Amino acid sequence: MGSLQNQKPENGFAGTIKPLDPEEFRRQGHLVIDFLADYYKNVEKYPVRSQVEPGYLKKRMPESAPYDPEPIEEILRDVQKDIVPGITHWQSPNYYAYFPSSGSIAGFLGEMLSTGFNIVGFNWMSSPAATELESIVMDWLGQMLKLPSEFLFSGGGGGVMQGTTCEAILCTMVAARDRVLKKIGRESINKLVVYGSDQTHSALQKAAQIAGINPNNFRAVATTKANAFGLTAEALRETIESDIKSGLVPLFLCPTIGTTSSTAVDILTPLCEVAKEYGIWVHVDAAYAGSACICPEYRHFLDGVENADSFSFNAHKWFLTTLDCCCLWVKNPSALVQALSTYPEYLRNKASDAKQVVDYKDWQITLSRRFRSLKLWLVLRSYGVANLRKFLRSHIKMAKNFEGLIGMDKRFEVVVPRNFATVCFRISPIEIGGKHNQIVTKEEAANNFNAKLLETINESGKIYMTHAVIGGDYVMRFAVGSTLTENRHVILAWKVVQEHANALLTMS
Amino acid sequence: MGSLQNQKPENGFAGTIKPLDPEEFRRQGHLVIDFLADYYKNVEKYPVRSQVEPGYLKKRMPESAPYDPEPIEEILRDVQKDIVPGITHWQSPNYYAYFPSSGSIAGFLGEMLSTGFNIVGFNWMSSPAATELESIVMDWLGQMLKLPSEFLFSGGGGGVMQGTTCEAILCTMVAARDRVLKKIGRESINKLVVYGSDQTHSALQKAAQIAGINPNNFRAVATTKANAFGLTAEALRETIESDIKSGLVPLFLCPTIGTTSSTAVDILTPLCEVAKEYGIWVHVDAAYAGSACICPEYRHFLDGVENADSFSFNAHKWFLTTLDCCCLWVKNPSALVQALSTYPEYLRNKASDAKQVVDYKDWQITLSRRFRSLKLWLVLRSYGVANLRKFLRSHIKMAKNFEGLIGMDKRFEVVVPRNFATVCFRISPIEIGGKHNQIVTKEEAANNFNAKLLETINESGKIYMTHAVIGGDYVMRFAVGSTLTENRHVILAWKVVQEHANALLTMS
Structure with missing residues (x-):
């Protein structure tokens, strides 16, 4: 019978439910490890893209949550029977869709540790190791990418782990927006313009939309086959000039290293030059191809990043780190903090008051945050x-x-x-x-x-x-x-x- | 020696690194399960709040990432030696700070499965089970909370798992914002007003800030001890009336069930009545206390929710589900979708084209999303x-x-x-x-x-x-x-x- 048998109500009040009993944790944890090891062994046998029809699961599930506990063995049987057929197997060796998500043992173990400690790392105080490991690992990774020192903590900038590129773009755009609105006044929000190309990921448009940028002021500048679908400085300048003539205010440019459709590269040096002329914040989105730039022979794709304001890539795409892990570096963390900081009384503490520490809540959308750096640290150390x-x-x-x-x-x-x-x-x-x-x-x-x-x-x-x-x-x-x-x-x-x-x- | 010994470069090209070898996964996975089981056994012995000084970890870490692989045994020794002292032990039985994060075996196992499958569930197609299980579990949970049927898929609404309340508030606020701006024109964005009380979580102000609401138009209506620090309909109405007289447009109200400072409750029925009069979107934030409302004797705290537009609570706070897991229900999913949808060519697929399915990417900020429903499903089934x-x-x-x-x-x-x-x-x-x-x-x-x-x-x-x-x-x-x-x-x-x-x- 099931492991939770002994959690059945005994005489009255709650004494019997032990949802974090160490020995039961051990037993059930080993079961799930074996389940997943077997999954990886067999993953090649499953159809890669799930073959179920819409609504398949509703037919197999009860109408409501169970009143009484069910044993893990039964649940795992249902995972195999009902869930696995509805999974598109991103970990299959025969998966070549979108951009794959490269899982690894180290990434998985890091996520386990993070989940196990289950800390809520909004500020330094809430778990110093979470903040400090993140800062250290982001500097390590920045060095591996040969990012200019201004992007590293050691050079006055700094890195932060977001969930996804969508968040990285939204945070930097809000920082850019508020920096400009502080100068020209909030009533001008409808004049701000965001630039990408017709190859830029939809995350840019969505971020602009969320940040309150007028949808009419989103520019997907056309690219051509002749330029390998890269955004050219000429096309960008022309669009900017036209916007300025119309009384608009250029705000934000997002060049891509490795676009989603064709892995095209927007060449940074000339684009950053144009952006600089007009005081535009440049965020470089290397979600996919950033990983490759740790190889010296691919680093040239980042040439020009020294003139950008921020840079991000997804370690969960092609860097053996499980979803979600977007690494974002900014030259000027205070622009982020000014736009995203809150400091309610209930979060006040000595370390924050003394401004001795990084409080990552002010670098991102959300307050609560997982201990994501563990998985990247494990990946770097386990593989080298x-x-x-x-x-x-x-x-x-x-x-x-x-x-x-x-x-x-x-x-x-x-x-x-x-x-x-x-x-x-x-x-x-x-x-x-x-x-x-x-x-x-x-x-x-x-x-x-x-x-x-x-x-x-x-x-x-x-x-x-x-x-x-x-x-x-x-x-x-x-x-x-x-x-x-x-x-x-x-x-x-x-x-x-x-x-x-x-x-x-x-x-x- | 270390398990990764055999991953050392042999003769040339890459044949030797196997970061997802099933047997190695099994071996290392068991090690980490034992590590965490021992952690829970000993967690009571550690100082609850970490006692390290700012910068402690930098002194213990190398300057850069290792060039060669290191064995998991060594890494785990370092976790114990260098990371554990820097952790504030949220899982300690002696932890009473903020709101605790209640981990559980079931929540942990669900996160393991999610991490193991490592799917990127932006739309139905990308892994049907992820979307369908989420919809099912959200309906289950909605029933447990006795949410009005309009909030459930079965009643024309629907639920979605966000990371945190910050995201839930931001998404619903953007939906509300765009609904209003569509009527009154984008140039009026600076007139929109957001309402909370002086007890409302800082997430509301931050969401308003990110969504481009004029910071002058954020209202933290004063509460008093006489009203148990709850927001009163009278105070709200007075503030709204004053704003309307100034030519502003009331947009969004966020009452709280269980405020962060004192777990005060804003009584929904009268507040929703006022909001309705002025066409204000009401989002009910029950981040902390929502969980308790599955007990019949606490359900009355939600009375009036039938007149709100959206409702959320954090399963990662007090519902045995590990961080992050915020459950959000909306009556009108199309308002979310209209504000947050993108549909680039590379994501097009038959099921989405046919509008047969939910594509959760359009219910949230980010495109990529984890298979979060597994952990909530395991919690519901394992405990009942x-x-x-x-x-x-x-x-x-x-x-x-x-x-x-x-x-x-x-x-x-x-x-x-x-x-x-x-x-x-x-x-x-x-x-x-x-x-x-x-x-x-x-x-x-x-x-x-x-x-x-x-x-x-x-x-x-x-x-x-x-x-x-x-x-x-x-x-x-x-x-x-x-x-x-x-x-x-x-x-x-x-x-x-x-x-x-x-x-x-x-x-x-």
Whole structure:
């Protein structure tokens, strides 16, 4: 019978529920570790993209919460039976969709420790180790990325762990907004303009929206294939000039290192120069590709960051740290603090009063915060800089191999140059030339065909990729980044693509 | 030697790093489970509030990240040696500060599963189980709280798990803001007014600040001891009327069930009536006390919620679910979605296109989200409704016992009536009457004395409480809520308070 048997009510008042009994914790904890170890062993066998239909779970669940306790063994059986089929297996070696989330043992253990201590680290006092470890690890990581010292605590700036890039952008935008409104007056909030490109992640627009920027003042500057879908300084300047002529006030620019659709890179040096002229806050979003920049041969993608105001990347994407962990550095923490600080009486304490310490609550949206630095610290120590570089390079090499395989099959084409470990490819329009007519153009036919091909591949459950539309072209994105992916999986993936293409081309 | 020994570079390229090897995961996972089980066994022995000095950790840490891997055994030794002393032990049974964070085995296991699957659940497609389990569990919990059906999916509303109340307030405020601005025009953003009381959590002011509300338009309506520090409908109406006369536009009201300082309750029915008259969005913040409302005898504190627009409480505070887990229900999800939705091409998918599913990315600030529902589901199933009620009642009973002990010592007084499991008390000014003079009033002397008493108690490391200032009085807050706290700890805590009071009263 279940482990919670002895938690059944005895005689009256509550004496019997022991939800944090150490020995019961040990027993149940070991069960779940084994459950997950087995999951990783078997993850390759599951269809990568979940094959359930909307509403599947409601049919399997009771209408209301149970009145009486249920044993962990039964719950784990239900996880296997009801939850696992509804999971899209981001940890599968055959997962190439969106940008993968690279889990690791070290990241997992760090999250366990953080969850186990379960501290609420809003200020230094609430758990000094949480704040101090975060500051230390952020400086370590900043050094690994060769960020200019102004971004590090040791150089007067500093780093903070946010949940996601959305938060990093929102916090820095609010800091920028308030800095400007302090000068020009709050009534001008409707004049502020935010700049990205048509390739920038939707997080920028959403942050602007939340921060109260007028939706008419969000600029997605057009990019072109000729510029590899990077934002150019010329296009940016032209847009800014036009806004200024209209009486608007340029506020915030968000260049991207490794865009979501095609991993394009906005070249920072010229963009930061333009931004500087107009007093615009530059936040560099390297959510995906920032990780690669710890390798000397990729660091050049960050050239120019010395003229930005803030920089962030997601350690939960491609750095073996489990969701969520966005690393944000700012040159001027006081701009963040001025915009985001609150100091109610019930949080007052000697260390904060004496301004001896960092209180991270003033660097982020929320008050409460988890002990996130533990997982990044464990990742850095468990693997070391050398292995982390190797890990990243191995993915880039696998993506290159995949690109090579595409190159050997004339029916396919790589649509944009590969910068990192993501390949954007499609069946060439020439190959399906016969299928267009006066209603559907050749390009439309190609887009439709590739969309159909991708859907049949994903339906097979063998691999999972997602799509993008780049310069009007529908492309399949092959993003290597799952921790368990090895070259054999990449070779298998290519076979899967070819087989489905063969079938679809023959059918049509 | 260390487990990662075999990850040392062999001949060249990356073949050797296996950060998600199932057997290594199992081995290291068991080690950390044992580490944490031992931590819980020993947690009572540590000073509750960390006794380190600012900067302690920098002295113990290397200047940069290690180049080579280090074994988990060594890392865990360092956690024990360097991190544990810097932790304020929120899981200690002697922890009574702020509001405790009640961890549990079930909550921990749920977080483990979520971290292990490591899915990024921004939309239904990305992992159907994550979205569907969340919707189901939120309906369960809504039923347990007897929320009106309009707040449940089954009644046209719906629930979502946010990280913290700060996010819940920000999201609903942005929804309210955009609903109003759509009617009156964006240029009126500077006219919008947000209402709370002088007891409302700082999260409200911060959310207003982030959402671009003019800081001059934030109203912390005064409360009085006569009204038990609750916001009254009369005071609210008066403030609103004055704002309208000044040409401003009332936007958002945030009543609290269980304020941070004194667990005061803003009585919802009359407040919602006033808000309705003026078309104000009402968000009910029951961050702390919402949990208690699953007990029939406390449900009346939510009376009137049927006329609010949204409601949230923190399951990570007093509901055995580890940080972070704020449960938010809204009557009108489309208001959230309209304010927070983005739908870039790379996230397009059949299920979302067909509008068959909930895409929670549009209910929150961030795109990426963890599989948080697992932990709440495990808590509900592992303990069941009956035990959860018992758990909450046991804390309330212990707080009542503590209150009883205070009552037997004439030197002390309970400063505000106890509503839940938090007692606000102090040494009475009469007791230290001799210490005031013309420079320091009797009340000031009492405040200084109680502040000093609290600091000496906390410095002892035996228990940890924090303070508040309520109606000008400095009070010690005794918040029962830590999972491991039993009545014997409460009795011990009272002895600690008395001993320190004796010593300090004798000295002075």
